[in-house]
Amino acid sequence: MxxxxxxxxxxxxxxxxxxxxxxxxxxxxxxxxxxxxxxxxxxxxxxxxxxxxxxxxxxxxxxxxxxxxxxxxxxxxxxxxxxxxxxxxxxxxxxxAPGVRLTSLLRRYTRSQGINPTTPLSLEFYFSEDKKEGALILDDSNVIRFNQLDNRGSYMAATLESDHDGVKITTHSVRTTMDHFTFESMREALRKRDVSTALHRLAEYYFKHLTPSNPT
Structure with missing residues:
Protein backbone atom coordinates (compact mmCIF):
# COMPACT_ATOMS: atom_id res chain seq x y z
CA MET A 1 0.00 0.00 0.00
CA ALA A 97 -1.16 6.26 -5.62
CA PRO A 98 -4.73 6.87 -6.89
CA GLY A 99 -4.93 9.49 -9.60
CA VAL A 100 -3.48 7.95 -12.78
CA ARG A 101 -6.11 6.68 -15.19
CA LEU A 102 -5.42 3.43 -17.01
CA THR A 103 -6.41 5.07 -20.29
CA SER A 104 -3.81 7.80 -19.71
CA LEU A 105 -1.07 5.17 -19.52
CA LEU A 106 -2.46 3.42 -22.58
CA ARG A 107 -2.32 6.71 -24.46
CA ARG A 108 1.26 7.22 -23.32
CA TYR A 109 2.19 3.68 -24.37
CA THR A 110 0.83 4.04 -27.90
CA ARG A 111 2.41 7.46 -28.41
CA SER A 112 5.82 6.55 -27.00
CA GLN A 113 5.96 3.43 -29.15
CA GLY A 114 5.05 5.40 -32.27
CA ILE A 115 2.02 3.15 -32.74
CA ASN A 116 -0.64 4.26 -35.18
CA PRO A 117 -4.18 2.90 -35.72
CA THR A 118 -2.99 0.35 -38.31
CA THR A 119 -0.25 -1.12 -36.11
CA PRO A 120 -1.10 -4.41 -34.36
CA LEU A 121 -1.01 -4.02 -30.58
CA SER A 122 0.08 -6.63 -28.06
CA LEU A 123 -2.57 -6.08 -25.37
CA GLU A 124 -4.31 -8.57 -23.10
CA PHE A 125 -6.97 -7.53 -20.60
CA TYR A 126 -7.82 -9.62 -17.53
CA PHE A 127 -10.42 -9.00 -14.85
CA SER A 128 -11.59 -10.24 -11.49
CA GLU A 129 -15.07 -11.75 -11.41
CA ASP A 130 -16.71 -8.52 -10.25
CA LYS A 131 -14.67 -6.41 -12.74
CA LYS A 132 -13.51 -4.08 -9.97
CA GLU A 133 -9.89 -5.15 -10.42
CA GLY A 134 -7.98 -5.99 -13.54
CA ALA A 135 -4.61 -6.29 -15.22
CA LEU A 136 -3.31 -5.29 -18.63
CA ILE A 137 -0.45 -7.27 -20.16
CA LEU A 138 1.61 -5.27 -22.65
CA ASP A 139 3.99 -6.93 -25.09
CA ASP A 140 3.67 -10.28 -23.28
CA SER A 141 5.86 -9.10 -20.41
CA ASN A 142 4.76 -5.81 -18.79
CA VAL A 143 1.77 -5.73 -16.44
CA ILE A 144 -0.31 -2.76 -15.31
CA ARG A 145 -2.71 -3.72 -12.53
CA PHE A 146 -5.67 -1.41 -12.08
CA ASN A 147 -8.82 -1.05 -10.03
CA GLN A 148 -12.11 0.76 -9.74
CA LEU A 149 -12.13 3.01 -6.68
CA ASP A 150 -15.73 4.22 -6.93
CA ASN A 151 -18.85 3.39 -8.91
CA ARG A 152 -18.69 6.48 -11.11
CA GLY A 153 -14.98 6.71 -11.78
CA SER A 154 -12.61 5.30 -14.37
CA TYR A 155 -10.10 2.51 -13.79
CA MET A 156 -7.00 3.76 -11.97
CA ALA A 157 -3.53 2.28 -12.38
CA ALA A 158 -2.30 0.59 -9.20
CA THR A 159 0.99 -1.17 -9.96
CA LEU A 160 3.52 -1.57 -12.73
CA GLU A 161 5.48 -4.83 -12.88
CA SER A 162 7.20 -7.01 -15.45
CA ASP A 163 8.57 -10.45 -16.07
CA HIS A 164 12.30 -10.53 -15.40
CA ASP A 165 15.07 -12.38 -17.25
CA GLY A 166 12.51 -14.13 -19.46
CA VAL A 167 10.82 -15.87 -16.51
CA LYS A 168 7.04 -15.48 -16.84
CA ILE A 169 6.17 -15.11 -13.16
CA THR A 170 4.26 -11.82 -13.30
CA THR A 171 2.26 -12.53 -16.45
CA HIS A 172 1.63 -16.14 -15.35
CA SER A 173 0.14 -14.89 -12.09
CA VAL A 174 -2.30 -12.68 -13.98
CA ARG A 175 -3.29 -15.34 -16.48
CA THR A 176 -3.94 -17.97 -13.83
CA THR A 177 -5.86 -15.83 -11.32
CA MET A 178 -8.01 -13.59 -13.54
CA ASP A 179 -10.40 -14.05 -16.44
CA HIS A 180 -9.22 -13.12 -19.93
CA PHE A 181 -11.32 -10.33 -21.45
CA THR A 182 -11.42 -10.91 -25.20
CA PHE A 183 -12.30 -8.63 -28.10
CA GLU A 184 -15.85 -9.99 -27.99
CA SER A 185 -16.02 -9.44 -24.23
CA MET A 186 -15.05 -5.81 -24.74
CA ARG A 187 -17.67 -5.42 -27.47
CA GLU A 188 -20.32 -6.88 -25.18
CA ALA A 189 -19.30 -4.49 -22.39
CA LEU A 190 -19.81 -1.59 -24.78
CA ARG A 191 -23.32 -2.77 -25.68
CA LYS A 192 -24.54 -3.59 -22.18
CA ARG A 193 -26.18 -0.99 -19.99
CA ASP A 194 -25.59 -2.73 -16.66
CA VAL A 195 -21.78 -2.67 -16.70
CA SER A 196 -19.82 -0.30 -14.47
CA THR A 197 -18.91 3.19 -15.61
CA ALA A 198 -15.22 2.24 -15.50
CA LEU A 199 -15.65 -0.78 -17.76
CA HIS A 200 -17.87 1.10 -20.20
CA ARG A 201 -15.33 3.93 -20.48
CA LEU A 202 -12.51 1.46 -21.03
CA ALA A 203 -14.51 -0.30 -23.76
CA GLU A 204 -15.21 3.04 -25.43
CA TYR A 205 -11.51 3.92 -25.37
CA TYR A 206 -10.58 0.47 -26.65
CA PHE A 207 -12.77 0.70 -29.74
CA LYS A 208 -11.97 4.34 -30.43
CA HIS A 209 -8.20 4.16 -30.09
CA LEU A 210 -7.02 0.52 -30.02
CA THR A 211 -8.97 -1.24 -32.76
CA PRO A 212 -9.59 -2.63 -35.35
CA SER A 213 -5.98 -3.78 -35.44
CA ASN A 214 -6.07 -5.82 -32.24
CA PRO A 215 -9.10 -8.16 -32.23
CA THR A 216 -7.74 -10.57 -29.57
Whole structure:
Protein backbone atom coordinates (compact mmCIF):
# COMPACT_ATOMS: atom_id res chain seq x y z
CA MET A 1 0.00 0.00 0.00
CA UNK A 2 1.04 3.62 -0.49
CA UNK A 3 2.49 4.85 2.80
CA UNK A 4 0.81 7.83 4.44
CA UNK A 5 3.67 10.24 5.07
CA UNK A 6 3.96 14.01 5.17
CA UNK A 7 4.67 15.28 1.69
CA UNK A 8 7.68 17.29 2.80
CA UNK A 9 9.43 14.20 4.21
CA UNK A 10 9.42 12.36 0.91
CA UNK A 11 12.16 12.62 -1.68
CA UNK A 12 11.03 14.21 -4.95
CA UNK A 13 12.46 12.39 -7.93
CA UNK A 14 14.15 14.48 -10.61
CA UNK A 15 12.52 12.36 -13.30
CA UNK A 16 8.75 12.64 -13.88
CA UNK A 17 6.51 9.62 -13.41
CA UNK A 18 5.76 9.19 -17.10
CA UNK A 19 9.49 8.95 -17.86
CA UNK A 20 9.74 6.16 -15.26
CA UNK A 21 6.79 4.48 -16.96
CA UNK A 22 8.53 4.67 -20.35
CA UNK A 23 11.75 3.24 -18.89
CA UNK A 24 9.97 0.39 -17.19
CA UNK A 25 8.19 -0.65 -20.37
CA UNK A 26 11.34 -0.37 -22.46
CA UNK A 27 13.71 -2.20 -20.11
CA UNK A 28 11.16 -4.54 -18.43
CA UNK A 29 12.46 -3.10 -15.15
CA UNK A 30 14.41 0.00 -14.13
CA UNK A 31 18.18 -0.27 -14.37
CA UNK A 32 19.10 3.26 -13.30
CA UNK A 33 19.73 3.49 -9.54
CA UNK A 34 20.92 7.08 -9.94
CA UNK A 35 17.33 8.13 -10.64
CA UNK A 36 16.61 7.30 -6.99
CA UNK A 37 19.82 8.75 -5.59
CA UNK A 38 21.39 5.30 -5.27
CA UNK A 39 24.82 3.98 -6.25
CA UNK A 40 23.34 0.59 -7.12
CA UNK A 41 20.44 -1.68 -6.21
CA UNK A 42 22.37 -3.86 -3.75
CA UNK A 43 20.57 -4.68 -0.47
CA UNK A 44 23.18 -2.82 1.52
CA UNK A 45 22.73 0.33 -0.57
CA UNK A 46 18.95 0.11 -0.31
CA UNK A 47 19.03 -0.32 3.46
CA UNK A 48 21.49 2.56 3.81
CA UNK A 49 18.96 4.77 1.99
CA UNK A 50 16.01 3.97 4.26
CA UNK A 51 14.34 1.29 2.17
CA UNK A 52 12.08 -1.04 4.13
CA UNK A 53 12.69 -4.79 3.94
CA UNK A 54 9.57 -6.87 3.32
CA UNK A 55 9.91 -10.65 3.57
CA UNK A 56 12.62 -13.15 4.41
CA UNK A 57 16.07 -12.26 2.98
CA UNK A 58 16.81 -15.97 2.53
CA UNK A 59 13.73 -16.37 0.31
CA UNK A 60 11.67 -14.09 -1.92
CA UNK A 61 11.67 -10.54 -0.54
CA UNK A 62 11.72 -6.90 -1.55
CA UNK A 63 12.91 -3.48 -0.48
CA UNK A 64 10.56 -0.52 -0.88
CA UNK A 65 10.51 3.21 -0.37
CA UNK A 66 7.94 5.93 -1.02
CA UNK A 67 8.83 8.85 -3.29
CA UNK A 68 7.02 11.71 -4.94
CA UNK A 69 7.21 12.34 -8.67
CA UNK A 70 5.82 14.93 -11.01
CA UNK A 71 2.78 13.83 -12.98
CA UNK A 72 1.35 16.40 -15.37
CA UNK A 73 0.86 19.47 -13.18
CA UNK A 74 0.77 17.80 -9.78
CA UNK A 75 2.70 15.60 -7.41
CA UNK A 76 2.15 11.85 -7.33
CA UNK A 77 3.11 9.41 -4.58
CA UNK A 78 4.76 6.20 -5.75
CA UNK A 79 6.42 3.28 -4.00
CA UNK A 80 9.51 1.97 -5.75
CA UNK A 81 10.16 -1.73 -5.08
CA UNK A 82 13.21 -3.86 -5.75
CA UNK A 83 12.65 -7.63 -5.70
CA UNK A 84 15.09 -10.36 -4.73
CA UNK A 85 15.05 -14.13 -4.45
CA UNK A 86 17.71 -14.83 -1.84
CA UNK A 87 20.63 -12.78 -3.21
CA UNK A 88 19.42 -12.71 -6.84
CA UNK A 89 18.07 -9.39 -8.13
CA UNK A 90 14.62 -9.91 -9.68
CA UNK A 91 13.93 -6.43 -11.00
CA UNK A 92 11.67 -3.61 -9.94
CA UNK A 93 8.05 -2.66 -9.58
CA UNK A 94 6.14 0.53 -8.85
CA UNK A 95 2.98 1.02 -6.79
CA UNK A 96 1.02 4.09 -7.84
CA ALA A 97 -1.16 6.26 -5.62
CA PRO A 98 -4.73 6.87 -6.89
CA GLY A 99 -4.93 9.49 -9.60
CA VAL A 100 -3.48 7.95 -12.78
CA ARG A 101 -6.11 6.68 -15.19
CA LEU A 102 -5.42 3.43 -17.01
CA THR A 103 -6.41 5.07 -20.29
CA SER A 104 -3.81 7.80 -19.71
CA LEU A 105 -1.07 5.17 -19.52
CA LEU A 106 -2.46 3.42 -22.58
CA ARG A 107 -2.32 6.71 -24.46
CA ARG A 108 1.26 7.22 -23.32
CA TYR A 109 2.19 3.68 -24.37
CA THR A 110 0.83 4.04 -27.90
CA ARG A 111 2.41 7.46 -28.41
CA SER A 112 5.82 6.55 -27.00
CA GLN A 113 5.96 3.43 -29.15
CA GLY A 114 5.05 5.40 -32.27
CA ILE A 115 2.02 3.15 -32.74
CA ASN A 116 -0.64 4.26 -35.18
CA PRO A 117 -4.18 2.90 -35.72
CA THR A 118 -2.99 0.35 -38.31
CA THR A 119 -0.25 -1.12 -36.11
CA PRO A 120 -1.10 -4.41 -34.36
CA LEU A 121 -1.01 -4.02 -30.58
CA SER A 122 0.08 -6.63 -28.06
CA LEU A 123 -2.57 -6.08 -25.37
CA GLU A 124 -4.31 -8.57 -23.10
CA PHE A 125 -6.97 -7.53 -20.60
CA TYR A 126 -7.82 -9.62 -17.53
CA PHE A 127 -10.42 -9.00 -14.85
CA SER A 128 -11.59 -10.24 -11.49
CA GLU A 129 -15.07 -11.75 -11.41
CA ASP A 130 -16.71 -8.52 -10.25
CA LYS A 131 -14.67 -6.41 -12.74
CA LYS A 132 -13.51 -4.08 -9.97
CA GLU A 133 -9.89 -5.15 -10.42
CA GLY A 134 -7.98 -5.99 -13.54
CA ALA A 135 -4.61 -6.29 -15.22
CA LEU A 136 -3.31 -5.29 -18.63
CA ILE A 137 -0.45 -7.27 -20.16
CA LEU A 138 1.61 -5.27 -22.65
CA ASP A 139 3.99 -6.93 -25.09
CA ASP A 140 3.67 -10.28 -23.28
CA SER A 141 5.86 -9.10 -20.41
CA ASN A 142 4.76 -5.81 -18.79
CA VAL A 143 1.77 -5.73 -16.44
CA ILE A 144 -0.31 -2.76 -15.31
CA ARG A 145 -2.71 -3.72 -12.53
CA PHE A 146 -5.67 -1.41 -12.08
CA ASN A 147 -8.82 -1.05 -10.03
CA GLN A 148 -12.11 0.76 -9.74
CA LEU A 149 -12.13 3.01 -6.68
CA ASP A 150 -15.73 4.22 -6.93
CA ASN A 151 -18.85 3.39 -8.91
CA ARG A 152 -18.69 6.48 -11.11
CA GLY A 153 -14.98 6.71 -11.78
CA SER A 154 -12.61 5.30 -14.37
CA TYR A 155 -10.10 2.51 -13.79
CA MET A 156 -7.00 3.76 -11.97
CA ALA A 157 -3.53 2.28 -12.38
CA ALA A 158 -2.30 0.59 -9.20
CA THR A 159 0.99 -1.17 -9.96
CA LEU A 160 3.52 -1.57 -12.73
CA GLU A 161 5.48 -4.83 -12.88
CA SER A 162 7.20 -7.01 -15.45
CA ASP A 163 8.57 -10.45 -16.07
CA HIS A 164 12.30 -10.53 -15.40
CA ASP A 165 15.07 -12.38 -17.25
CA GLY A 166 12.51 -14.13 -19.46
CA VAL A 167 10.82 -15.87 -16.51
CA LYS A 168 7.04 -15.48 -16.84
CA ILE A 169 6.17 -15.11 -13.16
CA THR A 170 4.26 -11.82 -13.30
CA THR A 171 2.26 -12.53 -16.45
CA HIS A 172 1.63 -16.14 -15.35
CA SER A 173 0.14 -14.89 -12.09
CA VAL A 174 -2.30 -12.68 -13.98
CA ARG A 175 -3.29 -15.34 -16.48
CA THR A 176 -3.94 -17.97 -13.83
CA THR A 177 -5.86 -15.83 -11.32
CA MET A 178 -8.01 -13.59 -13.54
CA ASP A 179 -10.40 -14.05 -16.44
CA HIS A 180 -9.22 -13.12 -19.93
CA PHE A 181 -11.32 -10.33 -21.45
CA THR A 182 -11.42 -10.91 -25.20
CA PHE A 183 -12.30 -8.63 -28.10
CA GLU A 184 -15.85 -9.99 -27.99
CA SER A 185 -16.02 -9.44 -24.23
CA MET A 186 -15.05 -5.81 -24.74
CA ARG A 187 -17.67 -5.42 -27.47
CA GLU A 188 -20.32 -6.88 -25.18
CA ALA A 189 -19.30 -4.49 -22.39
CA LEU A 190 -19.81 -1.59 -24.78
CA ARG A 191 -23.32 -2.77 -25.68
CA LYS A 192 -24.54 -3.59 -22.18
CA ARG A 193 -26.18 -0.99 -19.99
CA ASP A 194 -25.59 -2.73 -16.66
CA VAL A 195 -21.78 -2.67 -16.70
CA SER A 196 -19.82 -0.30 -14.47
CA THR A 197 -18.91 3.19 -15.61
CA ALA A 198 -15.22 2.24 -15.50
CA LEU A 199 -15.65 -0.78 -17.76
CA HIS A 200 -17.87 1.10 -20.20
CA ARG A 201 -15.33 3.93 -20.48
CA LEU A 202 -12.51 1.46 -21.03
CA ALA A 203 -14.51 -0.30 -23.76
CA GLU A 204 -15.21 3.04 -25.43
CA TYR A 205 -11.51 3.92 -25.37
CA TYR A 206 -10.58 0.47 -26.65
CA PHE A 207 -12.77 0.70 -29.74
CA LYS A 208 -11.97 4.34 -30.43
CA HIS A 209 -8.20 4.16 -30.09
CA LEU A 210 -7.02 0.52 -30.02
CA THR A 211 -8.97 -1.24 -32.76
CA PRO A 212 -9.59 -2.63 -35.35
CA SER A 213 -5.98 -3.78 -35.44
CA ASN A 214 -6.07 -5.82 -32.24
CA PRO A 215 -9.10 -8.16 -32.23
CA THR A 216 -7.74 -10.57 -29.57
Missing amino acids: ILVEALETLKMLNVPFLALFDLHLKEKTINHPDLFGLKDFSPSELMANDYELVGDPSDFHLYEKTYTARYNHRVLHIVFKRYFCSDRDKGSGISI
